[in-house]
Amino acid sequence: DSGVTQTPKHLITATGQRVTLRCSPRSGDLSVYWYQQSLDQGLQFLIQYYNGEERAKGNILERFSAQQFPDLHSELNLSSLELGDSALYFCASSVGGYQETQYFGPGTRLLVL
């Protein structure tokens, strides 16, 4: 158990819909990272927040957005969903915001029908 929690564990929705994925970092960690892993694909870094501020951006689509709240939990919002958005979404956290060891949550499996 990494100490990072993600909800929900599974999510099934339809194309065009919007969903919100939630992540609670390990106690004391200030950074949260979001990754997408499509079927049989590697991990694609989406975005990083550090203490409420966006720190780094990866391959995140404009239809996707994220935020980190004052209590340091984070939400990833996915809108206008397409079939290709079906994937595992992982959240990770680290103590600081630069070249830190990341601890991953169990992931949210999203299925868009």
Next chain:
Amino acid sequence: DAKTTQPPSMDCAEGRAANLPCNHSTISGNEYVYWYRQIHSQGPQYIIHGLKNNETNEMASLIITEDRKSSTLILPHATLRDTAVYYCIVIGNNDMRFGAGTRLTVKP
């Protein structure tokens, strides 16, 4: 594109050492080499990391070449539970790009 190159798959006999290579020829001086593994579709698990020197912890050893252009992760006594995809990544300036990794299969 990822900054690292790894063989797509490797096999290892149970109880033997597993040596997983990684090429990172474009690594910069301030970039660390990290190793993670992913068992089935679970969240990736941190294994070890290093900058210049070789490192060892309870899980594995990391050998980094002097020119830092490649490294090897060593699992000293592989078990069936070590079967996983192993990712070598170079992290610097908040640039985190995972490659396809190496699928290690430990066989009895």
